[in-house]
Amino acid sequence: MVSVKDVAVAAGVSVGTVSNVLNHPDKVSPATVQRVQQVIAELGFVRNDAARQLRAGRSRSIGLVVLDVGNPFFAEVARGAEQRAAEENLVVLLGGADQSPERESAYLDLFREQRVLGVLITPVSDDLAALRRLDAAGIPVILVDREMPEESFRSVSVDDVEGGYLAVSHLLERGRRRIAVVAGPASIPQVADRLEGARRAVAEHSDATLEVIEVAALTVLEGREVGERIRLAQDRPDAVFAVNDLLAVGVLQALAFAGSGVRVPEDVALIGYDDIDFAASTVVPLSSIRQPARMLGRTAVDLLLAEPEGAGERTIRYRPELVVRESTAGVSAN
Template sequence: MGMSVRDVANRAGVSVGTVSNVLNRPDKVSPRTVERVRKAIDELGFVRNDAARQLRAGRSLSIGLIVLDVSNPFFTDVARGAEDRAAEDGLTVLLGNSDENVEREAAYLDLFEKQRVRGVLISPVGDSVDRLESLHSRRIPAVLVDRPTTDDRFSSVAVDDVAGGYLAVRHLIDTGRRRIAVVGGPVSLRQVADRLAGARRAAAETEGATLEYIETDALTVLQGRRVGEAVRERPVPERPDGLFAANDLVAMGLLQALNMFGTLSVPHDIAIVGYDDIDFAAAAVVPLTSVRQPSAVIGSTAVDLLMREAEAPDDFTREHIVFQPQLVVRESTMPGASGGGTPQ
């Protein structure tokens, strides 16, 4: 059983209030008493309950972060950027994985509210506005991550996914592809919907180009592989010659399926573009052309906005920061392209 402040006071022969002063305001206690109390703390192995102290003070040393899929390296990098920035202010990041599930997202929001976190960073599954408004009324600000918005009730940090989808399909068209398929989903995810909108805009600009949307249940390698196997079995006239995957995990699955029997060649028969430019993209069997997002910078910028609002909630003007994506060209669309790729 852990030792309490009262146990320390009894051992040191002082009041509980004196122990509290030593822990929180040692300048108010004589050096000899401080030494005596600290000796008692060492002898008893006392560890103070910072969580309870923070709750009493009403200021947590934690930030909540909810991501759509913790297995996606993009979100891992976002979390790392957030952690590094939070550490500069002596804060920790509590990570929740909604797994694109509304109920799990709600459970994490409930948990973070009970913990009275300093604020919440969230890449929402759907429309979480009412729930986030409730948090805000309890002085817990929220910042939307990887989700653009014009809603002035919340700050946001995102990438222009419409521009990213346009870049991807424009590149496929520029390399001679005309039968394009966009793969990924569900389309209820704002990121997927925006990337698809950009892709459609690029295809509409080119006479003779067609665009098909193949929705998946999730943005995973397995879902990409399933679609790739189906595409591989299509007759040549019905088979896309260019695939734009809504993220790199889906693109990896497509690549695996298309290369499985050696009957199709990437990019000779089918070119593939991914999205996020995760570390694995450059290391794929056929290095993957991808649309790059500044993932770690997204995380650190979101913490910046959150801390500024937490420090001045009534005077803070909410901001919407949108980064521009970059196309990194590799062998999956252009044979002989450099492995590192050059942002276009």
């Protein structure tokens, strides 16, 4: 590999001059900068940024670990984090845990080896031992879409209990009384919180019932399978709350195809969670609970930048918002 010394020899300048051209070009005459840059281009020199960061004691990289990179919600979180990081001349390294503790651990080990500036993470489980080790090693950790008041980590989240309550309260207000909640895996705290909110809403209506349909993953395919079961059921629910929009889209695909015999929302009202971009474009536009996904990512970076000085808030919680579209806005059930 071409070294700084090779560039200096070819350009007829000192190693220190090459370093100034790379890092402080204002300290070098324009003619020398042009000559050194021309040699860099001719030799194909690429500086070792990792080594430079190591010497400086500060990384320009932030690690971000999310539950599922295939979920548009987390893509928006990552986009917000990247936008805010770019404003500070930082980069975000993204890893998807795929709801696996082992994959999450592998990414955390990699980020520790890379000596990242900090880690933003939506934890897979309540076992935060690996995060505590990172924090003890001087790599701050920010919880994203998750709040754990008993822990020392800063966090930014959305009130998912309120979100679940909003979703099911809306269905109840539409006159629906046989509510099904498509939820799972139960080990994901956000899922448990949304289910808790749903139960609180149903508890306020003595004539309402709630059925929990557990799924193995928060995917369109799982939602489609649930939707098919609902379509064929003798005593189907009159409303469905899916704990994320991907599940809701799958349920909708099974219920709303031509010849299914089930009308959305007349026969079955349907609401999702996250309000991903695709929710407004489904065959029956999908009602959902909106989370400020991009703001979560931006705020997480702000919390990380404030961590060394201990400044600012330690816990930020946003409120979810009900977005009503055609999948629940039809005629009320009798």
